[in-house]
Amino acid sequence: MAIRQILYASQTDGPVSERECQDILATSRRNNERDGISGLLVYISNGTFLQVLEGPGAAIENAMSRIKDDARHYDVAVLIDRQRPAPHFTDWSMGYKTFHAAQLADFAGFKRIKNVNELKDLLPAGDAIFSVMTSIYDANRQY
Numbered sequence: 001m002a003i004r005q006i007l008y009a010s011q012t013d014g015p016v017s018e019r020e021c022q023d024i025l026a027t028s029r030r031n032n033e034r035d036g037i038s039g040l041l042v043y044i045s046n047g048t049f050l051q052v053l054e055g056p057g058a059a060i061e062n063a064m065s066r067i068k069d070d071a072r073h074y075d076v077a078v079l080i081d082r083q084r085p086a087p088h089f090t091d092w093s094m095g096y097k098t099f100h101a102a103q104l105a106d107f108a109g110f111k112r113i114k115n116v117n118e119l120k121d122l123l124p125a126g127d128a129i130f131s132v133m134t135s136i137y138d139a140n141r142q143y
């Protein structure tokens with residue numbers, strides 16, 4: 001089943017509490033289950049969200065417009081937007097992992113995330129960031 005796959009990065013004003021992340025997740029999981037969307041949300045303690053969303057094109061379009069309008073983050077920068085023959089991030093309607101910024105200091109691609117508000121600087125890092133998102137997901141799969 002061909003699907004649309006999106007990877008974006010966004011910024012927050014200061015740190016987001018675990019409680020707020022859980023609120024975002026609860027809504028995301030409810031909606032995504034309804035809409036046939038799956039994916040992974042990563043929150044980095046310096047105030048960056050990274051999210052992969054996969055699902056039917058129209059459902060992804062609607063979810064992205066709600067997400068872009070959400071005042072809990074800003075500078076939503078779409079790094080990857082493509083069709084895939086099948087979804088990969090299928091274990092969760094929205095998986096979730098949080099990291100301290102220092103834990104990610106060695107990952108190629110993630111180093112550029114402090115420039116999230118400068119989309120042109122971040123775009124070339126899209127594939128590297130996507131690989132790290134896939135690694136995080138694969139390392140946490142339930143086989």
Ligand SMILES: Cc1cc2nc3c(=O)[nH]c(=O)nc-3n(C[C@H](O)[C@H](O)[C@H](O)COP(=O)(O)O)c2cc1C
Nearest residue numbers: 024027028031032049051063066067070072073094
């Ligand atoms: C970082 C972040 C990720 C989000 N991810 C999703 C998501 O995957 N799916 C979703 O429906 N809403 C997501 N949201 C929430 C939407 O922005 C919005 O609040 C929600 O879709 C509204 O749903 P409701 O009208 O059912 O309350 C996310 C919000 C943030 C800040």
